Amino acid sequence: MASTLEMREERKKLNQAAKQASEIANKENRALDLxxxxxxxxxxxxxxxxxxxxxxxxxxxxxxxxKLKKGIVLCLEPKG
Incomplete structure (x- = not known):
């Protein structure tokens, strides 16, 4: 199982990749007058x-x- 730090780094990289892909798509759309x-x-x-x-x-x-309360722990992994 991946550590919390590894998961955080992976999430950060995924966010950066999504942001970069969005910026590229926006530039392409502007160039194509879309x-x-x-x-x-x-x-x-x-x-x-x-x-x-x-x-x-x-x-x-x-x-x-x-209803969520401050400090509650959420499980983001699928059951099973």
Missing amino acids: SIQVVEDGYVVEKRVDGSRQIIKKIDRIKSKI
Whole structure:
């Protein structure tokens, strides 16, 4: 089983790779004059190459049925 430190490092590398992939995709979309969709202030927004924006959809927040307390330990591994 991987240690907590190893898992943290792995998660950090995965986040960096995702960020880099997003930046590359955004640059490619701009070069091809394609719009991108992002989440801003609770809305899905389409950003166009000319700088204009269009709100696509409002994101409804869903209240969790699970009550979490400060200091609770979460298990992120599948059962079995």
